Amino acid sequence: MKLALVATLLFSNSALGAPAHNEQTALLAGSGAPPNYEPDQARLPQFDANPQDRANAVAVRKAGFTYGPSLVGEAAPFPNGTLGNARAKADYDDWSIDRKDMDGRVLADIQIIAQAIQKNGGLKSWKDYETILYDGQLQHSNPRGTAPGMISNATQDLLFSMERLSEHPHAVRRVSPLEPLPFPLDDAITSKIVGHKTSLESLRKSDSLFIVDHSYQAKYNVSTVVKRYPVACSAYFFIHPDTHDFLPLAIRTNVESDLTYTPLDTPNDWLLAKMFFNANDMFFAQMFHLVIAHDVTEAVHQAALHTLSENHPIMVMLERLMIQAYSSRPVAEELCFNHGGHWDQLMVFSQSGARQFITDHWPKDGKFQGGYLENDLKTRGLTDENGKILFKSFPFFDDAKAIRDSYKVFFTSFIDSYYKSEEEVWGDFEVSNWFIEAATKAKVLDFPRRDQICKKTLIEVLTHFAFATSVSHHSTNGAAPITSGTLPFHIPAVYQQIPKEKGVTDLMPYLPDVTTALHYLGFMASFNRPSYSDQGRTLEQIFDDKVSLDRFNAQTKNASQFFYQDMHNLSQQVRSRKFDSHGMSQGSPFIYRTLDPAYIPFFCAV
Known part of the structure; x- marks a missing residue:
């Protein structure tokens, strides 16, 4: 078995001059x-x-x-x-x-x-x-x-969405009332996921619709050193009107058949x-x-x-x-x-x-x-x-x-x-x-x-x-x-061709x-x-x-x-963070501890 080991990443005067002596x-x-x-x-x-x-x-x-x-x-x-x-x-x-x-x-x-x-x-x-x-x-x-x-x-939807508010907090943003909707989603599907008669527009108007949009990545080159297949996903998230949980709504691949996936699809898809x-x-x-x-x-x-x-x-x-x-x-x-x-x-x-x-x-x-x-x-x-x-x-x-x-x-x-x-x-x-x-x-x-x-x-x-x-x-x-x-x-x-249709087993x-x-x-x-x-x-x-x-x-x-x-x-x-009686910590099914001051360096250590 080949063992691939990674090597770790892996003073003076300005234009105006200082005062004279x-x-x-x-x-x-x-x-x-x-x-x-x-x-x-x-x-x-x-x-x-x-x-x-x-x-x-x-x-x-x-x-x-x-x-x-x-x-x-x-x-x-x-x-x-x-x-x-x-x-x-x-x-x-x-x-x-x-x-x-x-x-x-x-x-x-x-x-x-x-x-x-x-x-x-x-x-x-x-x-x-x-x-x-x-x-x-x-x-x-x-x-x-x-x-x-x-x-x-890992397979819980709440873990996936709460990662956006903890481990990956820098890409998520609210969908603005002034911008076109990043991608469409049928009202019937939206309503079924949310559990209320709703739409992307109604979620947006209530400041409850969010997007992480990586569609721009579609223009980047893919290396041929190791065979893999590019995606450039956009994902909607929303604040649930009853529980106020932050949850995923839909993911669009923006490549190949440009499929849009939701929690209503099969668990594998x-x-x-x-x-x-x-x-x-x-x-x-x-x-x-x-x-x-x-x-x-x-x-x-x-x-x-x-x-x-x-x-x-x-x-x-x-x-x-x-x-x-x-x-x-x-x-x-x-x-x-x-x-x-x-x-x-x-x-x-x-x-x-x-x-x-x-x-x-x-x-x-x-x-x-x-x-x-x-x-x-x-x-x-x-x-x-x-x-x-x-x-x-x-x-x-x-x-x-x-x-x-x-x-x-x-x-x-x-x-x-x-x-x-x-x-x-x-x-x-x-x-x-x-x-x-x-x-x-x-x-x-x-x-x-x-x-x-x-x-x-x-x-x-x-x-x-x-x-x-x-x-x-x-x-x-x-x-x-x-x-x-x-x-x-x-x-x-991704190490397999992106599916052209749903139904992955x-x-x-x-x-x-x-x-x-x-x-x-x-x-x-x-x-x-x-x-x-x-x-x-x-x-x-x-x-x-x-x-x-x-x-x-x-x-x-x-x-x-x-x-x-x-x-x-x-x-x-x-x-000292632990899971509560519902298996949650800070509203997440995992314990967030990345910014522990007794663990992280104070400088940009690579």
């Missing part, structure tokens, strides 16, 4: 700079005792970090230049240490599973995929196991349609995370490298959040989106389709302020006119908001401790240069304007930056794929073969970082780095303790 000195003279100057202590530029040295250091950084072409599609620039190339190499070398650890863990697990498959004579049934691949397996690479209920309840959809949604999630996490934060950080001194408190904070940051896209180019790489071998669409996705989605989904949690939900129609969530249960939002709110409290204390007044914010020429650089040369989309700089804006920017490196990243990548990518329900691609031909299943399982497991909690690299432990923390003032150190306690409490809450 005499202007910096004048600012410093009126600042009440501390008499005991500590060179490594983070401080604002107008309060620095050595302004010329600071300006010179920023100039060196700016010269050494240049903007190079984007990697993986056309999105954020990638750093070039002497310092930029050195930074990327250092980050890659740092990542390689983690890769070696995870490769060893994955290999140990895959060898055990391969032996079990061989003993069983292959993967001969749906149950074989569930038990042989996951039941007590992956002890090295995923020791906490798969989320309870995710496999045992309906289950197959949900599997088709999952292949599209996994492709979306993995590509989308590059846009909203890696590309967005790298662009903002590169602007900071050109404009903020390494002694600026904001720069110290950004550097802490950007560990290994510039390893991600080179790793992706080397292992995932290279010809014959993981995407060509595994995913529903090839590496060229992946690159096209990034190019297509960056202008819309790479918007910085548009990515703020409530802004994003409002844009997608998931809140009402008062900002209230439309669903009776939204597990992703619950945890994401708790983390975001704690970040906001922390960064409020952080900014207030360094800027005693708005005048001190306006006097920070490095931050002014940073905002100009971000919006121009770094090409950060929808970044706040220079004339919007104030304490509130800085708090929002830092809060979302930290949110992007943690929540945005790990809700889609990181610890998520090992749960949201479980076989056989969550197939990465055997689902096995649509599942990956043993070699592909092992490859995919190892690939999903490789995103995990189970050792990070012992290494002080989880979200809960973000401020455990004494080198960085010692550079901050007392108020920031104190605020970091409150942040730790918030994350610790949230982690305890996540880990």
Whole structure:
């Protein structure tokens, strides 16, 4: 039996210029700079005792970090230049240490599973995929196991729909009153599914009709490395008028005979349609995370490298959040989106389709302020006119908001401790240069304007930056794929011709073969970082780095303790979740725990 093992994915002046040396000195003279100057202590530029040295250091950084072409599609620039190339190499070398650890863990697990498959004579049934691949397996690479209920309840409609509000929360949106209906569905069928006389229009008018539309994927190329068949599904979901459960209504394939499936079809046909959809949604999630996490934060950080001194408190904070940051896209180019790489071998669409996705989605989904949690939900129609969530249960939002709110409290204390007044914010020429650089040369989309700089804006920017490196990243990548990518329900691609008519009796031909299943399982497991909690690299432990923390003032150190306690409490809450007497947790037949702060990293770990 062939064993396919996956390798883990698998600072200076802006155009306006900084104030001249005499202007910096004048600012410093009126600042009440501390008499005991500590060179490594983070401080604002107008309060620095050595302004010329600071300006010179920023100039060196700016010269050494240049903007190079984007990697993986056309999105954020990638750093070039002497310092930029050195930074990327250092980050890659740092990542390689983690890769070696995870490769060893994955290999140990895959060898055990391969032996079990061989003993069983292959993967001969749906149950074989569930038990042989996951039941007590992956002890090295995923020791906490798969989320309870995710496999045992995989065929339930409520699990399928609630995944859209937890494991895959970024594609669902409400069908707007102003848009054409994405696809038709007979009123009689709609009424029978809902249990009330209703229609798509009546569901839309009551703010109860939602869509996840991956029809755009039909234009992407399919690799010929491994034979598979493309789908580009659109799916309707609705809020039930009686139970208020979020449920699936219909799935359209948008390929071949363009069949529309519903819960009224045979169990095999309906289950197959949900599997088709999952292949599209996994492709979306993995590509989308590059846009909203890696590309967005790298662009903002590169602007900071050109404009903020390494002694600026904001720069110290950004550097802490950007560990290994510039390893991600080179790793992706080397292992995932290279010809014959993981995407060509595994995913529903090839590496060229992946690159096209990034190019297509960056202008819309790479918007910085548009990515703020409530802004994003409002844009997608998931809140009402008062900002209230439309669903009776939204597990992703619950945890994401708790983390975001704690970040906001922390960064409020952080900014207030360094800027005693708005005048001190306006006097920070490095931050002014940073905002100009971000919006121009770094090409950060929808970044706040220079004339919007104030304490509130800085708090929002830092809060979302930290949110992007943690929540945005790990809700889609990181610890998520090992749960949201479980076989056989969550197939990465379709391995049998798409049916031209309904009436499928055997689902096995649509599942990956043993070699592909092992490859995919190892690939999903490789995103995990189970050792990070012992290494002080989880979200809960973000401020455990004494080198960085010692550079901050007392108020920031104190605020970091409150942040730790918030994350610790949230982690305890996540880990205490159980099924109720109805077999539900947060309204779902599986336990959502992806954003556990004591498990996920605080940075974009790949």
